[in-house]
Amino acid sequence: MGLQRKDLLGLEHLTRAEIELILETARPMLAVLGRPVKKYPTLRGRIMVNLFYESSTRTRTSFELAAKALSADVVNIAVATSAVVKGESLVDTARTLEALGADWIVLRHSSSGAPHLLARQVRAGVINAGDGLHEHPTQGLLDLFTLLRRKGRIEGLRVGIVGDVLHSRVARSDIWGLTRLGAQVVLIGPPTLVPPGIEKLFPGVEVSYNLREVLPSLDAVQVLRLQLERQKRGLFPSVEEYSRFYRLDSERLRDWRAKPDLVVMHPGPANLGVEISEELANSPQSAIREQVQNGVAVRMAVLYLLAGGRTEE
Amino acid sequence: MSARAAGENLVVKAQILDEDGIRRALVRMAHEVIERNRGVENIGIVGIHTRGIPLAMRLAREIGRIEGVTPPVGTLDITLYRDDLTTIARQPVIRETKVPFEVEGRRILLVDDVIYTGRTVRAAMDALIDLGRPRVIQLAVLVDRGHRELPIRPDYVGKNVPTSQREIVSVRLRETDGEERVVILERPAGDDDREADRVV
Numbered sequence: 001m002g003l004q005r006k007d008l009l010g011l012e013h014l015t016r017a018e019i020e021l022i023l024e025t026a027r028p029m030l031a032v033l034g035r036p037v038k039k040y041p042t043l044r045g046r047i048m049v050n051l052f053y054e055s056s057t058r059t060r061t062s063f064e065l066a067a068k069a070l071s072a073d074v075v076n077i078a079v080a081t082s083a084v085v086k087g088e089s090l091v092d093t094a095r096t097l098e099a100l101g102a103d104w105i106v107l108r109h110s111s112s113g114a115p116h117l118l119a120r121q122v123r124a125g126v127i128n129a130g131d132g133l134h135e136h137p138t139q140g141l142l143d144l145f146t147l148l149r150r151k152g153r154i155e156g157l158r159v160g161i162v163g164d165v166l167h168s169r170v171a172r173s174d175i176w177g178l179t180r181l182g183a184q185v186v187l188i189g190p191p192t193l194v195p196p197g198i199e200k201l202f203p204g205v206e207v208s209y210n211l212r213e214v215l216p217s218l219d220a221v222q223v224l225r226l227q228l229e230r231q232k233r234g235l236f237p238s239v240e241e242y243s244r245f246y247r248l249d250s251e252r253l254r255d256w257r258a259k260p261d262l263v264v265m266h267p268g269p270a271n272l273g274v275e276i277s278e279e280l281a282n283s284p285q286s287a288i289r290e291q292v293q294n295g296v297a298v299r300m301a302v303l304y305l306l307a308g309g310r311t312e313e
Numbered sequence: 314m315s316a317r318a319a320g321e322n323l324v325v326k327a328q329i330l331d332e333d334g335i336r337r338a339l340v341r342m343a344h345e346v347i348e349r350n351r352g353v354e355n356i357g358i359v360g361i362h363t364r365g366i367p368l369a370m371r372l373a374r375e376i377g378r379i380e381g382v383t384p385p386v387g388t389l390d391i392t393l394y395r396d397d398l399t400t401i402a403r404q405p406v407i408r409e410t411k412v413p414f415e416v417e418g419r420r421i422l423l424v425d426d427v428i429y430t431g432r433t434v435r436a437a438m439d440a441l442i443d444l445g446r447p448r449v450i451q452l453a454v455l456v457d458r459g460h461r462e463l464p465i466r467p468d469y470v471g472k473n474v475p476t477s478q479r480e481i482v483s484v485r486l487r488e489t490d491g492e493e494r495v496v497i498l499e500r501p502a503g504d505d506d507r508e509a510d511r512v513v
Contacts, residue, residue, distance in 0.1 A: 037443040040393040
């Protein structure tokens, strides 16, 4: 039993047992966050480095809180002020961080596959915090954990992923995680954002361009952030038009006969009023706040399991 | 311990306690707890996973039978407080820590099946103190097998059993193992002496 890995690069290549172990380990991690002393001494003296080549507040903060809740030390590298602007390569930067004692490097990078490259080059553990359009595994895990806590199971659930699936690394990690644990996944959005044939990449996944039609069958829905900068590229005609067909709000859930216990998730940050209404985002049906808190617990579980998995030392 | 005892070619060397022996030891320990604390007021009992928990519940029941007041019982998982995270080959699954009473200011009776190196108890005290500042912590164990590596001493002991480090003390309880007895097992030469204590 254990994660016999030094890195977490994506959910695509994790086994069901590995994913379940992480989710099971996240449960006691969540418990400590509600206590007066929000800390375990487990990783005392270890160092985690946040190396972010793209901006992020919530993921970086969540990793930082997770490491601190396990008593590890945290270093944040803001790329704009680092030697990266002097042309130091990703691998050189990581080797330097490793030489300074980093046990884990949490990497966010705009190139798909950057963490994989790094993982082969350094002995430190590499955790993918989002690489290009590829994966965002800890987000996928926290979505699974949130669903599991809300629904008591993943197996057999029918989960819709709505919006810009094409550009979403969150969607990819969600798809791999959900299907591996036996959920049915439906990708929903306009054809420009959910390209025809995408289902061939993900065995067992369905595609729908009609939210209204598919909504009543869903147990949960992950609403993706509409990346407004995409509109310039003409991938959808206007924000208003997108909202008309794909926005979720409470009235619409009722009129389109969604299940009353439909769980609504959003990886954040949400464009309130565009893909989801503010009122629905703050309603009891919404799991968005839980997702944030569960994110810390899941990242604690990942750090803990990777720490124990380093048997080569 | 028993996970290993079940699978590997360990030999039962001796039985130290049978069902009646366990029961009598717990009854005596319950009396000692009451006597030492002059009653049971403000006492909370905390069992350490796995076999400390049924023992904690039995002690609580016994104390309740004698005093007419049953102290509350909590459970403690100490995995995240261990000092050997990187040296254990496989991570133990973390189980539930549930202490349904205020630890702050309370007299805590910590319960485990066997005390050996003392590292589990050290971890348990750290875990407990993170939940609040107890007035006192006392320690009750069914078996003290010696070989301490830390300055820790139990307050209540079911049975002192001198052992060699080659031996394993296996407490088998109805709730966890379907039988009631304590045995000494011996493993073949060459195995790591301390592994058994780590998987507890």
